[in-house]
Amino acid sequence: MQLLALVPKSILLMRAALRRQPRTALAAAGLLLLVALVWVLGPGAAWVLESVDGVTGLVGKDRAEALDAIRGRALTVTTGLAALVAVYYTARNAETTRRTYEVGQRQLALSEQGHLTDRYTKAIEQLGSSELAVRLGGIYALERIARDSARDHPTVMEVLTAFIRDPPPLAAPTLAPDADGRTRVEQAAYLRGRPRLRADVQAALTVIGRRTVENDAQDRRIDLAEADLAGADLAGTRLHGADLAQANLTDADLKKADLSGANLWRADLTRANLTGAxxxxxxxxxxxxxxxxxxxxxxxxxRFDGVNLAGLELDHRDVQEAILDKRPRSLSPDMALNPNPDEPP
Structure with missing residues (x-):
């Protein structure tokens, strides 16, 4: 370790320099060590032997062996320092790579969020368009956003339910009315004997009904209270726990729909079809x-309190038991029967 005495005091000051200009300082230190190594392997070995080790008077083979030993120690020290530098640079590069990756991920997340925001803003603008095709495009764009971003899923559902409850007014019909004053669309609805739901409202309902429930961790209730859904196609849709209080579901198709836990207080279900629901x-x-x-x-x-069941065909055993019992057999404590059916539960 006596070789360390060869290191000038200026090298010890490199520590401060490393903090200010690490690359320049390390390059200078490496160059200085290389010069010192070359010097020790050459004429400097004799100086180390006599001035540092204090050995004098050796001649011939003994002197040669002593000089070789000094050179060997110099190589060992240099190899160790090189290994330490390699370990340092490896660790530093790994840390730099990790930080670069994290910065890249944050930038990517910000970019994606900004892109989602732009898509969301454009879709909202499309919902207010007077053109049906543009409104439909906005609805399906919102569906894509809800699928791509679990964070934005609840917001998209709230926007769509608000659109359904209060859709923008339609443009005045341009088709010539018939002899009875009905437009072509109204004629088709009249001939079918059932109301026609607006295409954009139907599209929004379809999107809500097939939404990815996994993206809504809090399982928020779908709010369709007082919505005009007459003639809606809701077959097979997911409306678990939905608020459909006072909604107009006249002639609605609810075959195999999931209405478990839904609130249909004072809803109009005239001629609605709940087969297999x-x-x-x-x-x-x-x-x-x-x-x-x-x-x-x-x-x-x-719960069917205050419901006039006269005229309904109750041919399914489970349906008969559920309707005919005054109080359901396994009613949960938090769903006590409403004593006044005219007030919302």
């Missing part, structure tokens, strides 16, 4: 059910 624990208090089809529906623990 799952409406377990749903609330039907005060609802209009004239012509309602319930074949094969699951209505276990559903």
């Amino acid at each position: 799952n409406a377990a624990t749903a609330i039907f208090e005060g609802a209009k059910v004239t012509g309602l089809t319930l074949a094969g529906a699951n209505l276990r623990d559903a």
Whole structure:
């Protein structure tokens, strides 16, 4: 270790320089060590032997062996320093790579969020367009955003439900009316004997009904209270826990829909079709059910207080038991029967 005495004091000051200009300082230190190594391997070995080790008077083979030993120590020290430098640079490069990756990921996330924001803003603008095709494009653009971003999924659902509850006014019809004053669209609806739901509202309902529930960790309730959904195609849709209080569901197709836990208080279900629907624990208090089809529906623990069931065909055993019992057999404590069906539960 006596070789360390060869290191000038200036090298010890490199530590401060490393903090200010690490690359320049390390390059200078490396060059200085290389010069020192060359010097020790050459004529400097004799100086080290006599001035540092204090050995004098050796001649011949003994002197040669002593000089070789000094050179060997110099190489060992240099090799160790080189290894330390290599380890330092490896660790530093790994840290730099990690930080670069993290910065890149943050920038990518910011870029993606900015892109989503732009897409969202454009889709919202499209919803207010007077052109049906543009509104439909906005609805399906929002669906894509809800699928791509779990964070934006609840917001998209709230926007779509608000659109359904209060859609923008339609442009005045340009088609010539018939002899009875009906437009072509109204004529088609009249001939079918059922109302026609607006295409944009139907599209929004379809998007909500097939939404990715996994993207909504809090399972927020879909708010469609008082919405005009007459003639809506809701077959097979996911409306678990939806708020459909006082909604107009006249002639709505709800075959095999998931209405479990839904609130249908005072909803108009005239001629609606709930064949095979799952409406377990749903609330039907005060609802209009004239012509309602319930074949094969699951209505276990559903509530029908204040509902006129006259004229309904109740041919399914589970439906009969659920409707005819005054109080459902397995009613949960937090769903006590509403004593006044005229007030929302």
